[in-house]
Structure formats: structure tokens, C-alpha cells
Amino acid sequence: xxxxxxxxPGDRPDRITKALxxxxxxxxxxxxxAVAAAAKDDAxxxxxxxLDDGATAFVRINAPGTPAGxxxxxxxxxxxxxxxxxxxxxxxxxxxxxxxxxxxxxxxVLESALGVENALVIATAHPLVAGISLGEADLAAxxxxxxxxxxxxxxxxxxxxxxxxxxxxxxxxxxxxxxDLDGLRASTEAGxxxxxxxxxxxxxxxxxxxxxxxxxxxxxxxxxxxxxxxxSEAGTAAWIDHNGxxxxxxxxxxxxxxxxxxxxEEKEGQHS
Numbered sequence: 001x002x003x004x005x006x007x008x009p010g011d012r013p014d015r016i017t018k019a020l021x022x023x024x025x026x027x028x029x030x031x032x033x034a035v036a037a038a039a040k041d042d043a044x045x046x047x048x049x050x051l052d053d054g055a056t057a058f059v060r061i062n063a064p065g066t067p068a069g070x071x072x073x074x075x076x077x078x079x080x081x082x083x084x085x086x087x088x089x090x091x092x093x094x095x096x097x098x099x100x101x102x103x104x105x106x107x108x109v110l111e112s113a114l115g116v117e118n119a120l121v122i123a124t125a126h127p128l129v130a131g132i133s134l135g136e137a138d139l140a141a142x143x144x145x146x147x148x149x150x151x152x153x154x155x156x157x158x159x160x161x162x163x164x165x166x167x168x169x170x171x172x173x174x175x176x177x178x179x180d181l182d183g184l185r186a187s188t189e190a191g192x193x194x195x196x197x198x199x200x201x202x203x204x205x206x207x208x209x210x211x212x213x214x215x216x217x218x219x220x221x222x223x224x225x226x227x228x229x230x231x232s233e234a235g236t237a238a239w240i241d242h243n244g245x246x247x248x249x250x251x252x253x254x255x256x257x258x259x260x261x262x263x264x265e266e267k268e269g270q271h272s
Contacts, residue, residue, distance in 0.1 A: 010043030111135035
């Protein structure tokens with residue numbers, strides 16, 4: 001039920017501390033795009049220090065097979081991140097190597113045409129694969145498109161592959177126009193309708209918008225609760241409810257998912 005995944009540069013220990021204490025559901029310490037080549041070693045040291053201090057954080061490594069990526073894997077071996085995002089994923093064999101080396105949940109990011117074509121084999125490459133997602137900026141560049149609607153098919157592809165592999169719905173890629181919160185809201189709501197759950201963010205100001213977009217709708221929650229209350233009364237595999245709507249196992253599964261979201265939201269409210 002993670003809604004917001006906040007990237008924070010690994011070479012900024014002050015920002016790591018602030019992010020871990022902030023409202024994001026998950027923090028990703030970034031060793032890749034947000035860190036200049038000259039600062040990679042510092043970023044690794046900061047990341048290990050945070051993890052050694054008991055931080056619950058994810059880590060995005062550099063692409064496996066590159067010198068920086070191999071150094072990241074060596075540094076993280078034996079540490080305890082909540083999970084590792086693996087960028088530029090195309091080869092399931094390479095992902096298996098990373099998962100075996102780290103022994104923690106891995107989250108491959110598909111950022112090329114080949115990665116998207118291999119979505120299902122990557123999603124099922126190893127028992128430690130915990131989720132897949134798109135890196136839309138790199139993918140758009142590889143496809144030579146301008147993004148937006150041009151990525152509709154790859155988005156659907158990764159949604160289908162994730163669910164076919166029994167993984168959670170994929171996390172939506174970042175919204176790079178940090179000040180455009182209305183655009184973020186519209187894009188996130190569209191992503192939720194398209195089968196995504198949760199979003200990567202690059203600024204704390206984006207977090208409330210993302211949380212609101214994934215909050216359960218009161219009317220939908222009431223519908224789900226009523227449907228499940230009537231489930232035991234129906235006594236059949238499929239029926240017509242009192243509103244004249246056909247109900248079967250798929251509709252029941254949807255109702256259970258809606259109530260799970262509502263329960264998670266309620267628990268967060270109790271602890272905030």
C-alpha cells in the first residue's frame with residue numbers, strides 16, 4: 001500500500017535524514033541519476049551509514065554491468081535495505097545475478113524498448129523480484145517519442161506483466177514538472193485508472209497530491225462495504241444486486257481491494 005516513493009540524493013546526508021523523517025511512505029536513496037560521478041563513493045558511504053543506523057529505506061543503484069553499478073552491488077552486499085531498484089533492466093539473467101548478490105527484494109525498472117518487450121520474463125526472473133515499473137524519460141528517448149500518450153502501450157504492458165507475475169500494481173514514473181501540481185494530480189489520477197498504484201516523486205511538495213490521488217473514494221468504499229455485506233446473503237457465485245448490477249468473483253475481488261485501501265488509509269490516520 002505504498003503510495004509515495006521519494007527519491008533523495010545519496011550524496012546529501014542532510015536530505016536523507018530529512019526525507020526519512022518526512023511524510024513519504026517510502027524513501028529511495030538514489031545512487032544513480034541524482035549523484036554526479038565524482039560523488040558516487042560519498043553516496044555509497046552515506047547510504048550504508050543510514051542503513052547501519054537502522055533506516056528503513058530503498059536504494060536505487062546504478063545500472064548493473066557498469067563500473068558504478070558493480071561498485072554499488074559490492075557495497076550493498078550484506079546490508080539491509082528494504083529493497084533495491086535496479087535501473088535499465090533488459091536481461092533477466094543479469095537481474096538474477098543482482099538478486100542473488102544482494103539477497104533483498106529487487107525492483108527492476110524498464111527503461112528501454114527491449115526492457116518493455118521482456119517485461120514478463122523480467123517480472124518472473126527471480127523470487128526476490130517484488131515489483132516492476134517504467135522509467136519513462138529514458139524509455140521515451142529510446143523509443144524516440146515525446147512521452148505522453150505515446151507511452152500508453154508500454155504502460156499497459158507493464159501493468160499486465162506485473163499482475164500476470166503476481167506482483168503488486170506497478171509504481172508510476174516521476175512527474176518532472178515539480179511546480180505543476182495540477183498536472184501531477186491529473187496524471188496520477190489517470191495512472192491509477194490505468195492500473196498503477198503509487199508514484200515515484202522527486203520533491204516533498206508532490207507527496208500530498210499523490211496521497212490524495214490514491215486515497216479511497218468514500219462512495220466507492222461504501223459500495224464495496226455494502227457489496228461484501230451482501231456477499232454471504234447471496235449464497236451463489238454470481239447474482240444481481242439490489243441496484244440491478246451483475247456481481248461475480250471479479251467484482252468481489254475489486255471490492256476487497258477497495259476496502260483494503262480504505263483500511264490502510266484509516267490506520268495511517270490513527271498513527272499520524
